[in-house]
Amino acid sequence: MKRSIFACLTLIIACSFAVSVEPTAIERGKRSLEQKAFIPAFWPKSAYDLAWKRWGVAEKPKNYHVAFRERYGLHDAPYPNDGLPMGLRTAPYLPFTKGIGIDCLACHGGSIAGKGIVGLGNSTLDVHALFEDMAAAGNMPVNLPFHFSNVRGTNEAGAFSVYLLGYRDADLNPTANMRDLGLHDDSCEDVPAWWLLKKKSTMYHVGATDARSVRSIMQFMMHPLTLPADFAKAEPAFRDIQQYILSLEAPKYPYAIDAKLADNGRAIFHENCAKCHGTYGDQPKYPNKIIPLDEIGTDRKRFDNIGTAFGEAYSTSWFAKEGDKVMPIKPTVGYQAPPLDGIWATAPYFHNGSSPTLKSVLNSKDRPKRFTRSFGTSEADYDKRNVGWIFQNAPAPAPDLSPFEKRKIYDTSLPGRGNGGHTYGDDLSDAERTALIEYLKTL
Numbered sequence: 001m002k003r004s005i006f007a008c009l010t011l012i013i014a015c016s017f018a019v020s021v022e023p024t025a026i027e028r029g030k031r032s033l034e035q036k037a038f039i040p041a042f043w044p045k046s047a048y049d050l051a052w053k054r055w056g057v058a059e060k061p062k063n064y065h066v067a068f069r070e071r072y073g074l075h076d077a078p079y080p081n082d083g084l085p086m087g088l089r090t091a092p093y094l095p096f097t098k099g100i101g102i103d104c105l106a107c108h109g110g111s112i113a114g115k116g117i118v119g120l121g122n123s124t125l126d127v128h129a130l131f132e133d134m135a136a137a138g139n140m141p142v143n144l145p146f147h148f149s150n151v152r153g154t155n156e157a158g159a160f161s162v163y164l165l166g167y168r169d170a171d172l173n174p175t176a177n178m179r180d181l182g183l184h185d186d187s188c189e190d191v192p193a194w195w196l197l198k199k200k201s202t203m204y205h206v207g208a209t210d211a212r213s214v215r216s217i218m219q220f221m222m223h224p225l226t227l228p229a230d231f232a233k234a235e236p237a238f239r240d241i242q243q244y245i246l247s248l249e250a251p252k253y254p255y256a257i258d259a260k261l262a263d264n265g266r267a268i269f270h271e272n273c274a275k276c277h278g279t280y281g282d283q284p285k286y287p288n289k290i291i292p293l294d295e296i297g298t299d300r301k302r303f304d305n306i307g308t309a310f311g312e313a314y315s316t317s318w319f320a321k322e323g324d325k326v327m328p329i330k331p332t333v334g335y336q337a338p339p340l341d342g343i344w345a346t347a348p349y350f351h352n353g354s355s356p357t358l359k360s361v362l363n364s365k366d367r368p369k370r371f372t373r374s375f376g377t378s379e380a381d382y383d384k385r386n387v388g389w390i391f392q393n394a395p396a397p398a399p400d401l402s403p404f405e406k407r408k409i410y411d412t413s414l415p416g417r418g419n420g421g422h423t424y425g426d427d428l429s430d431a432e433r434t435a436l437i438e439y440l441k442t443l
């Protein structure tokens with residue numbers, strides 16, 4: 001009896017201790033990411049309710065929240081977000097007023113089979129349309145300084161950095177005149193899944209940046225109204241956000257897997273793919289290889305578009321200093337072979353999203369030249385056999401097709417959108433490719 005009272009007391013003390021314990025860096029990071037506005041709003045609150053006026057419809061669609069999400073390719077927030085989709089955020093606007101801005105999850109939040117996932121790259125977003133329509137609805141100038149996206153599901157995140165750093169000095173003070181750091185807006189960047197970061201020692205598609213840099217992921221804060229002191233103040237929160245990103249795990253394939261077939265696929269993977277993409281299972285190894293451009297042969301625009309002018313400006317700026325370390329951009333010779341954890345969920349594939357399925361990744365001669373898709377992310381939009389998004393071959397767009405509709409067509413003959421290269425699956429038989437795809441579902 002006495003002993004059980006003692007046990008009870010210990011338990012109570014232990015529990016109260018657990019309750020009073022400080023949140024961990026990971027928990028703080030998650031909270032900051034989901035709840036904190038790091039930059040001021042871009043648009044007045046009313047812009048959200050009025051955006052439909054640009055959609056060519058006679059009246060405001062019923063079920064407006066859903067219509068808005070689908071129009072721009074945003075997803076349901078799996079956390080409280082003032083009724084806004086994931087990636088939009090209530091933030092300070094004019095003095096004493098709240099407006100709407102964006103956050104990391106506009107690009108780094110996706111959904112699959114109807115479930116919003118933080119850290120899944122958003123493969124349905126039309127960020128160009130979002131900015132144009134919200135500006136128009138907020139009675140603001142609509143002309144954007146460059147293409148924020150050329151094709152739906154990709155964006156020009158690199159151009160944002162090049163453009164915005166052009167308006168800052170090395171200490172991030174805003175400058176009146178823009179330095180030309182080599183602005184190009186045809187990279188068509190696919191957004192990498194955040195759960196891969198923990199394996200990487202270098203990041204971004206070309207692997208030129210230290211994957212543990214906190215300040216690098218703060219480039220997003222270069223809103224015209226943020227001052228050097230705001231960056232310094234936000235750094236501890238970004239350190240936590242990085243810890244949260246490093247804690248994320250790839251989602252498991254939710255449908256049936258043929259275990260025997262997958263086992264055959266594992267052998268094919270080890271033979272043909274593991275030297276670049278690493279091994280998986282109990283003792284995973286990731287070699288963090290950068291493959292020279294000539295050898296990988298995928299589209300070179302992303303590689304060429306961010307050049308030495310930006311590299312030097314970045315590397316001598318606040319972003320590249322971190323504590324007593326320096327984390328400059330170290331130019332590479334090609335593209336980083338990414339880890340393939342959760343690869344089933346991250347279609348379309350390659351740094352420019354030019355391959356809609358794993359099947360097309362594995363045969364360079366069988367990749368669609370011009371294609372479109374529903375841009376829905378439900379089970380019905382997902383191709384379990386070829387693994388990726390169901391797509392349709394698209395005819396050449398009529399000359400009068402609106403830019404919004406044109407961005408739904410992925411034309412691999414246009415700049416930044418080439419779908420050649422990565423021929424490592426070309427010599428496999430169809431049966432081998434099928435087995436390999438089954439194995440890839442298990443990662």
Ligand code: HEC
Pocket residue numbers: 103104105106107108127155156157158189190191192193194196197200202203204205206217218220221241245302
């Ligand atoms: C406009 C879309 C967009 C926004 C907003 C955005 N990102 Fe990204 N992010 C990208 C794209 C695209 C890449 C890949 C860039 C490349 O290499 O071309 C990327 C890459 C990254 C990577 C490296 C991933 C890897 O494995 O190489 C990290 C980490 C990251 N972003 C964090 C953030 C954080 C944190 C925020 C918010 C503060 C943010 N991003 C906001 C589009 C965005």
Ligand code: HEC
Pocket residue numbers: 269272273274275276277290291296298299335336337338340343346348349350351352358361422424425436
């Ligand atoms: C010589 C190195 C190398 C070999 C061998 C190789 N890959 Fe890759 N792989 C890469 C690189 C580099 C990329 C990124 C290319 C890009 O995005 O432009 C890539 C991209 C991919 C992607 C797209 C990843 C994404 O997130 O979009 C998949 C899937 C893939 N490889 C699977 C395979 C499979 C399966 C094999 C074996 C048949 C294989 N790779 C063999 C280097 C390699």
